[in-house]
Amino acid sequence: MTANHTVSDPLAAVIAYHQASKHRPDRYAPGPGGLDWTNQPDPFRRYVGAPRVELPLRADTLTLAFAALRQGQRPAPHPLTRDALAILLELALGLSAWKQQGGSRWALRCNPSSGNLHPTEGYLICPALPDLAAGVHHYHSHDHALERRAAPDSITWGSELQGGVVLALSSVHWREAWKYGLRAYRYCQHDCGHAIAAVAYAAAALGWQVRLLSHWGDEELAALLGLDRMADFAAAELEYPDVALWVGSAAPPTELSVQALSASLRFVGQPNRLSPSQVAWPGMDEVEHAARRPPEVVPPAFQTLDPSPLTAVDNPTAAATLIRQRRSAVAFDGVTSMSAERWFGLLDALLPRPKVPPLDAWPWSPRVHPLLFAHRIDGVSPGLYLLLRQAEALPRLRQALQNEWDWARVEQAPAHLPLYRLTPGDARNAARMVSCHQDIAADSCFAVGFLTEFAAPLQGAPWRYRELFWETGLLGQILYLEAEAAGLRGTGIGCFFDDVLHQWLGLKDLSWQSLYHFTVGGPIEDPRMQSLPPYAHRR
Numbered sequence: 116m117t118a119n120h121t122v123s124d125p126l127a128a129v130i131a132y133h134q135a136s137k138h139r140p141d142r143y144a145p146g147p148g149g150l151d152w153t154n155q156p157d158p159f160r161r162y163v164g165a166p167r168v169e170l171p172l173r174a175d176t177l178t179l180a181f182a183a184l185r186q187g188q189r190p191a192p193h194p195l196t197r198d199a200l201a202i203l204l205e206l207a208l209g210l211s212a213w214k215q216q217g218g219s220r221w222a223l224r225c226n227p228s229s230g231n232l233h234p235t236e237g238y239l240i241c242p243a244l245p246d247l248a249a250g251v252h253h254y255h256s257h258d259h260a261l262e263r264r265a266a267p268d269s270i271t272w273g274s275e276l277q278g279g280v281v282l283a284l285s286s287v288h289w290r291e292a293w294k295y296g297l298r299a300y301r302y303c304q305h306d307c308g309h310a311i312a313a314v315a316y317a318a319a320a321l322g323w324q325v326r327l328l329s330h331w332g333d334e335e336l337a338a339l340l341g342l343d344r345m346a347d348f349a350a351a352e353l354e355y356p357d358v359a360l361w362v363g364s365a366a367p368p369t370e371l372s373v374q375a376l377s378a379s380l381r382f383v384g385q386p387n388r389l390s391p392s393q394v395a396w397p398g399m400d401e402v403e404h405a406a407r408r409p410p411e412v413v414p415p416a417f418q419t420l421d422p423s424p425l426t427a428v429d430n431p432t433a434a435a436t437l438i439r440q441r442r443s444a445v446a447f448d449g450v451t452s453m454s455a456e457r458w459f460g461l462l463d464a465l466l467p468r469p470k471v472p473p474l475d476a477w478p479w480s481p482r483v484h485p486l487l488f489a490h491r492i493d494g495v496s497p498g499l500y501l502l503l504r505q506a507e508a509l510p511r512l513r514q515a516l517q518n519e520w521d522w523a524r525v526e527q528a529p530a531h532l533p534l535y536r537l538t539p540g541d542a543r544n545a546a547r548m549v550s551c552h553q554d555i556a557a558d559s560c561f562a563v564g565f566l567t568e569f570a571a572p573l574q575g576a577p578w579r580y581r582e583l584f585w586e587t588g589l590l591g592q593i594l595y596l597e598a599e600a601a602g603l604r605g606t607g608i609g610c611f612f613d614d615v616l617h618q619w620l621g622l623k624d625l626s627w628q629s630l631y632h633f634t635v636g637g638p639i640e641d642p643r644m645q646s647l648p649p650y651a652h653r654r
């Protein structure tokens with residue numbers, strides 16, 4: 116995080132970035148124009164000189180089925196110990212496999228990432244626990260280890276955490292900018308959203324709750340994580356604070372203060388340098404400054420909406436197994452279909468329910484409404500559909516989407532599922548074209564454009580730009596795991612032609628924007644690709 120500097124009109128700067136980072140059919144957003152492989156960033160941050168503790172690999176000890184977890188069933192909360200936190204980190208941010216093809220080898224993680232570049236870093240803030248010292252620890256996913264980045268001066272430090280910990284996320288923007296240039300800031304936010312959901316699912320599998328600490332400002336969070344220590348980062352790529360998540364067996368204490376936790380910490384270690392050199396993307400710096408969350412933002416009241424219980428799925432796979440087997444499909448077969456019942460169940464999982472992960476960690480009411488390109492749903496006509504995640508948004512959507520749409524409620528869907536048909540018809544070419552001509556959007560069962568209320572939430576609060584992307588990432592993570600549980604596979608789509616979709620829909624202004632795309636279908640595996648276990652190198 117760079118030293119403070121003011122942006123005269125942060126909202127205008129955010130909007131300018133958003134417009135400049137759009138892909139268009141005749142002009143992609145500014146990018147590096149080729150990959151400089153000699154400068155490829157190291158995907159793993161380390162703090163050289165920080166004391167480290169290797170964590171046990173114990174996720175296999177969890178038996179709860181994903182089918183139960185997705186309906187909000189939790190085991191009795193695990194005691195807060197190093198070993199239980201090790202499971203949290205393994206299932207949220209840990210490695211899930213190594214892939215090998217030809218001379219290349221790369222790691223996959225439980226949290227997906229645009230281009231597998233993994234900008235997201237994790238920090239655990241904990242009081243003294245069995246086998247774990249108090250302080251701020253950086254999670255090193257390659258080795259499944261904690262590096263103690265800061266130790267407190269006082270033995271009572273962290274007592275206000277009262278039976279919980281904070282897991283904070285940050286982003287190394289350079290990791291994404293190396294490949295994607297200006298649009299990379301958006302991808303870092305998507306990835307953060309996926310990671311928030313990954314933490315919430317993993318915590319629920321341990322019987323814990325997660326709450327997003329939405330009132331902690333970015334500069335305060337940077338100080339707690341040591342990301343504002345410019346001397347430490349003099350030779351290393353900067354990391355930007357994203358979000359702090361409370362993890363515990365009950366709700367967070369009301370008086371939890373980031374300033375109090377930041378006091379009396381002694382930092383050790385030097386972040387490693389990730390690339391020989393770094394290419395500047397001034398537009399990314401501008402939006403980073405403009406979209407900083409100020410201190411003491413008034414937190415929203417947590418949601419109370421409680422639709423009917425989520426439809427059950429018949430799959431006995433343990434959550435810990437399913438989470439680690441999640442993969443992005445690189446191609447779909449173009450023939451697999453899914454039943455209407457399963458499709459409705461999967462869409463139903465995108466509605467917030469107070470005790471169901473991961474949306475029970477999300478404090479805001481829904482601002483994202485999935486637009487669905489239905490291709491192969493048995494018993495449902497192909498066409499364009501919309502899932503309304505918040506009833507009050509309907510008049511605003513109908514007013515904004517000015518083309519002639521049916522707005523016909525899908526009668527077959529469960530009564531509580533607000534699914535609307537906009538128009539019937541073959542939507543495969545449209546889905547492919549809008550997704551930068553990627554076949555994965557057409558060969559699947561269905562594709563999604565995450566239509567998001569845009570201009571209104573940003574008024575007076577430009578930092579919400581990031582929250583909007585995070586929400587799409589949370590929904591993407593739900594789709595990844597729901598697809599896996601249905602015997603299918605999902606893939607995030609960050610490459611899409613923003614305004615092509617907006618024009619089709621008849622959107623004339625910035626009241627709504629599609630911020631992320633997704634696709635779910637029957638995958639084609641690449642037989643040349645070899646899969647290796649995630650932590651064989653530790654034995």
Ligand SMILES: Cc1cc2nc3c(=O)[nH]c(=O)nc-3n(C[C@H](O)[C@H](O)[C@H](O)COP(=O)(O)O)c2cc1C
Nearest residue numbers: 223224227228229230231305442443607608609610
């Ligand atoms: C935000 C985001 C955007 C993505 N965009 C694309 C895309 O446009 N096209 C694509 O084929 N894959 C896309 N992916 C899939 C990633 O390439 C994939 O997550 C990454 O390679 C890691 O693999 P895994 O998901 O199997 O762990 C995206 C993933 C995320 C999280």
